[in-house]
Amino acid sequence: MKLATIRHGATTTAAVAVNGGYLPLPARNLSELLGTPEWKHLVRVATSSHSSPDVIPRTEATLLNPVPAPAKVICCGLNYADHILEMGRDLPEYPTLFAKFADTLTDPDAEITSEHSQSLDWEAELAVIVGTTLRDADEAEAAAAIAGYTVANDVSMRDWQSRTLQWFQGKAFDATTPLGPVMVTPDELDPEAGVQVICTLNGEEVQRGNTMTLVFSCARLLSYISTFTTLRPGDVVLTGTPGGVGMGMVPQRFLRDGDLLRTEIPGIGTLTNTVRIRTRATIQSV
Amino acid sequence: MKLATIRHGATTTAAVAVNGGYLPLPARNLSELLGTPEWKHLVRVATSSHSSPDVIPRTEATLLNPVPAPAKVICCGLNYADHILEMGRDLPEYPTLFAKFADTLTDPDAEITSEHSQSLDWEAELAVIVGTTLRDADEAEAAAAIAGYTVANDVSMRDWQSRTLQWFQGKAFDATTPLGPVMVTPDELDPEAGVQVICTLNGEEVQRGNTMTLVFSCARLLSYISTFTTLRPGDVVLTGTPGGVGMGMVPQRFLRDGDLLRTEIPGIGTLTNTVRIRTRATIQSV
Structure with a gap:
């Protein structure tokens, strides 16, 4: 469905x-x-x-955007083995987590506008939408609580992300994470059996991962998160991005004004977002 | 008021x-x-x-808890020069920011219960409550948008905080950040002129800082945050903790079952929280 x-x-x-x-x-x-x-x-x-x-x-x-009002948007970084290796890190024992806001999300065909960063990077991701309240849940309970899956692009301002040790400020710019276009229920999509996560930039494929290679599965992430905070219907968990982000390229490559970013998960659909860079080397300092 | x-x-x-x-x-x-x-x-x-x-x-x-339903709770780490030095870091060019949830907050006299961590640490803080919507605000606009100030203790699960590079999971345990007891309006309290932030543990003073020494003032923090995300009435910004946390002690010292934590800002009031450690070396792994 x-x-x-x-x-x-x-x-x-x-x-x-x-x-x-x-x-x-x-x-x-x-x-x-x-x-x-x-x-x-x-x-x-x-x-x-x-x-x-x-x-x-x-x-x-x-x-x-299918879920405009989540109380919690929690993201996992470093969850595909290939992306972890391209960022120069070891495979993790625990999921790396950070938060976004409902305000961070935007529509599946929205323009993504940047006024304060020129280092926008793409991160195609599978997102999980919670359907039942979860607290201290095991993986079976967590799996049963998944309402469905959708597509996200965790567009990241790499300059802001690396200003300090905490990525949050580079991940929480308003209206920069497109979500959608639909939520597919678990009877129609099984990420553990393998779902492709694809990102193309102006028609060129830059990311193609498979959720079979997730270090932490959707149910495991929800279970882990529910150990410290209650997840409720409509909350969103982004599961991390596969290899192929611009920051991992040599030389590094960032989004430019007018770029067309397409994020696709076959079986769910495609996000189609045009990038607008409004700044003229006026990166804000404090 | x-x-x-x-x-x-x-x-x-x-x-x-x-x-x-x-x-x-x-x-x-x-x-x-x-x-x-x-x-x-x-x-x-x-x-x-x-x-x-x-x-x-x-x-x-x-x-x-004066504000039980903030859409955004944003925290600044490393904002007092003395605390930054005790954690072994340099004075920052940008504020280090991370997020909590409304669920993370609790009442000024609540028990703070831990079931999954035995490394609870204290962080007495001044918190700012937003009174007017802010987006791309300068410092003067931000100052004028402050509804008032309250006391917080950013109680942190140091084991979870250091599991990965991102502190978030050690900072977002439900009902572990007491807030209150009242909100004092800016006409009665001026953190830039200097306000004491004091933490005592079982009667022993462990932290005493002064907001005069904040690297980033309240208005500067709100202005900076408003560059990437809209702040709205009722949102909460925690301004960081002064030196004297348990993790910085030699040997390190963490909260124990039955400990009485008092967090005081003269001119606002005092949080009085008893700590309950429910776990028996059963720190959750994934």
Whole structure:
């Protein structure tokens, strides 16, 4: 099943993909839907009883960031063996975690604008969306709590990321992490069996990883995180990026004004984001 | 002016300190109050027109975490020259920032319970509460947007903090950062002129710093943060801890079951937290 947050005319709504388009669900977006305890039941009722006039044709729907209001967006760095090695590090015993905000997220086709950095880099990632509250959960509980999967690009301001020991400030620029275009439920996608994560820049493939090579699986990440903080429906966990980021290239390569960034996970969909660099070597100092 | 979130009987309410106690304000807590654009006006109306029967006697009010629902809790590490030197680092050009969650915060007199770490350390801090939306703000705008100041202890799980390069997982355990007991407005407290930040452990003073020695002032921190992410009313910024943490001692010293942690900023108040260590050398591995 593919769930989405769509704009149709002047309204936004949670929706489920059906033949011919999207069937609206009784919530303004997937954050709100997932916050309803009986959300799976609501989806079942809608899909089993709809008639074709209810369906919004695909051409009339704009796909938005599926979960605009997560209380927690937690990201794992260094989770693909190949990316870890290109960054010159050892395979980790524990997941490296940092946080973003709901404000950091943006729509699957949004422009990504930078005014304060000229070192924007790409990080194609599989993102997990939580469907059930998790606290001190084991991996089986965590696996069962996954609402679905979506695509993310953890676009990073490498200059800000390396200003201090903590990456956070280079990872939390408003509206720089596109998410979407839909959330695919676990019955349709199995990252442990292997899902491709692909990033292309102006048509050139720069990243292609497979979630089979994740050091920490989705369920393991959720279980680990739930040891220290409660995860709730709609929270988002980014699972890390495979090799091929610009910072790892020789010479290093960063996004330029007008670049077209495409982030694809077959079985979910593609993010298509144009980069806008507004700054003229005016990197902000304090 | 001192604003607070108090529990009185079965209800919680935002309140302002007046002679004899607390005067309720029309919001369930300060997060909700600060989210009201005319919050300063509401406070003025309440204080100018109240009669003594409206006042909740101090003995009937329990002071809670003043801002239970911030969308952003951003912390600055390494911001007091003496603490930076004890951690073996150079004075920074940029603030070191990381995030916590609303869930990380707890009440000013709460027990702090650890089940998964035996390396709990103290970090007494001045916290700033945002009163106006800030984006790309200069220092003057940032200073004017400060709703007030409160006391925090950024209690840190040093083992988890040092598991990876990113401190976040050792800083984001649910209900481990006490905040309060009240929010003092800027007309009554001026950290740039110098405010003492004191931590005692079982009566022994372990930290005493002065905000005069902050490398990055409150306004500078808010201005810097607003360069990459929007700050909104009720958001919280922790300004860093002075020297004297347990990890910096020789030998290192961590909190033990039953320890009484007191965190004081004269002019604001005192946090009083008993530590409960529930684990028996069962530090969670993955």
